[in-house]
Amino acid sequence: MESLPNPIDRAGVLEAFKQVADPDSALDAYVASYLWGYAQANFGPYRAERVIRLNTDLENGQNFAADLHELAEKAMTSGGNAAFEHIVKRRQANRKFFDQWGPAFATKYISFATKASSRVATTPILDSIVAKWFSEHCKEIGPLWLNWNSAGSYRRYTACMAQWAAELGIEAEQVEQLIFRRD
Template sequence: MTGELPVPAALTNTVQRWRDQDEPVQPPIRWSREAWRKYFPSQHAFLDALPEQIDRAEATRHAAHATTPEGAERAFLAAMIWGYGRVGYGPWRTARVLTENPHAVDRLAEVAVVAREQGGLAAFRDLASQPLRYLGVAFGTKYLRFVTAAHTSDKAPILDAVVRRWVSTHTGLHLMIDEWRPAVYEKYVALLTSWAAELGLATDTVEELIFRSAVSREGSGQWSESWAGSSSPEQRAQAALLELEQLFDTAEADQAREARHHLDELERIIRRGWAG
């Protein structure tokens, strides 16, 4: 059973360092206001009112009204701005989701209603039943995270390339996120729930700490696990895999599926090489 996997030492150490530092789990994210204004002229007032750096609390605040189409669009924008940060293609990819799916904001609002009334797993299943083209699991669960955080205590944890690769590296469990797979997401939530119970933390906090353990992002603490800067060849190899996989979060499903398969095979080779 997934829930029987022990808490990895890397996570236990990250939790302890975080508690010792007594600081926010994840720092706010910088973003380029002008880039987003270019693609969303009707949302200039909303975008201009956002702070220069967005954290999870700010994105959650804007998700409070996601059960209406107007609120869902703004909630989605806030989630994508937080998710992409200063990545240059973020505004274009976000606009593509909203413009190339008929009634996209209505669909996002419907999912928010499900999240409010039935919780995160139900919202994931609902979105999986009628997914929006160009919105994959990585960024879709970012939207679900903030919508559920705004409406219920049953927060839907984010499952993106960073978290997926970390879980694979530290447990050997491969979570396929090339498509919307409810069974995979339920397995992931069960795993985080079991770890959260053992660590005395909220499931959502465990996901944040996994992310922080995996990569050093702008403004993150100096104690974050830094694969790229490690002297270990295995950790440098894992860092390279992570950087490659992050590109697939916004790739077409077929391309991402094929690429992740090859990366998983490479990881198995790496793990066998150093284990032997």
């Protein structure tokens, strides 16, 4: 926490993700993304702690930090869609996997992990603001479900964002940021 800028910003969170090399640093990056994502709401630390607590039971083989590290590695080597699909498959096998960690914050984690990698394209964040914008402006894409039942919505979203980014000559995450800001 001491190494993060105050106030927290995208660059500070990205720096935490560039340091991911093991479960502990993956957990540090997770905390940074939560602090950034909830910066205006002031309950990021509470939510981050709750998810860590609910997903860590080392005596029973539940290691949230190790699972985060595995997710970061998947995102950094195979891309955001593969990382999202990884969570979907794990949750299909165990509904308590990443308990109380929703897709919106998972896509923040995935987005920063992909941005920290030189091997894959940065995957944009999909949260409720972006999903609502799509429902109002892009009905032809179909609904973007912000849940763990299917990776199809996320794949449609990332494909659309990649296409728009190519047409605009910018990165997909920049398109997401424009939508988020409603520019």
